[in-house]
Amino acid sequence: MGKASDAVSGSSDPDVEDWVRSFRFPESGSPELPPHHPNCLGCGPANPHGHRLSVRRCGDGVHAHHRFDSRHVGAPTIAHGGAVATVLDDLFGFLLYTVGELAVTRHLAIDYLAPVLLDTPYTLRAHIHARDGRKLHLRATIENDHAHVVTTATALFLIVDIDHFLTTTHQPHHR
Numbered sequence: 001m002g003k004a005s006d007a008v009s010g011s012s013d014p015d016v017e018d019w020v021r022s023f024r025f026p027e028s029g030s031p032e033l034p035p036h037h038p039n040c041l042g043c044g045p046a047n048p049h050g051h052r053l054s055v056r057r058c059g060d061g062v063h064a065h066h067r068f069d070s071r072h073v074g075a076p077t078i079a080h081g082g083a084v085a086t087v088l089d090d091l092f093g094f095l096l097y098t099v100g101e102l103a104v105t106r107h108l109a110i111d112y113l114a115p116v117l118l119d120t121p122y123t124l125r126a127h128i129h130a131r132d133g134r135k136l137h138l139r140a141t142i143e144n145d146h147a148h149v150v151t152t153a154t155a156l157f158l159i160v161d162i163d164h165f166l167t168t169t170h171q172p173h174h175r
């Protein structure tokens with residue numbers, strides 16, 4: 001089992017240090033994947049504003065079943081595009097368990113092909129399209145119960161070391 005805390009080098013925030021020290025990559029055979037942390041907006045069970053996404057391995061990728069609810073409304077009856085992006089970004093974050101590396105979103109692109117409706121079941125899938133060194137090129141879909149894809153997403157995640165989460169003085173990156 002991978003242990004992310006091997007390289008902990010110190011932080012001024014004890015909550016962050018606790019999270020880092022307790023973080024484990026799950027066993028490779030385990031289908032259930034744990035939340036990133038209890039308060040994660042995408043998957044944390046303790047976040048009252050969160051989506052409480054429950055994600056499993058599926059082949060080389062991950063999948064989840066999800067319903068957006070009235071907390072995520074944009075136009076009436078339709079999920080807010082930002083809420084959809086949150087869930088997809090978080091779903092991509094579960095692929096890190098399959099890679100066994102820590103990584104963060106550098107680029108996220110979403111095609112909203114059809115409205116995502118509230119209180120409606122959807123299936124979400126994500127996989128690693130390609131890896132190029134630190135760069136993870138990721139793809140995802142949201143599909144309705146009629147097997148119609150309503151949303152597609154691509155992302156670039158960059159592998160980081162543990163200090164990324166412990167450093168509080170990040171400088172902006174200019175491209």
Ligand SMILES: CCCCCCCCCCCCCCCC(=O)SCCNC(=O)CCNC(=O)[C@H](O)C(C)(C)COP(=O)(O)OP(=O)(O)OC[C@H]1O[C@@H](n2cnc3c(N)ncnc32)[C@H](O)[C@@H]1OP(=O)(O)O
Pocket residue numbers: 004005019020021023036040042089090092093094096102103104105106107135156158160162164165170173
């Ligand atoms: C113990 C702890 C527990 C951990 C637990 C689990 C892990 C964690 C999960 C948390 C839960 C997940 C939730 C969802 C995922 C978030 O929400 S993550 C949060 C949102 N993202 C962020 O905050 C990241 C902010 N950005 C950064 O910190 C920095 O930009 C990064 C991402 C570290 C990258 O910095 P950098 O290493 O300086 O990157 P840079 O050298 O500019 O680019 C690297 C390469 O990528 C290329 N590149 C950059 N941008 C692009 C682009 N848009 N297109 C194409 N190529 C690009 C560059 O050209 C470069 O290529 P090479 O020259 O190497 O060939």
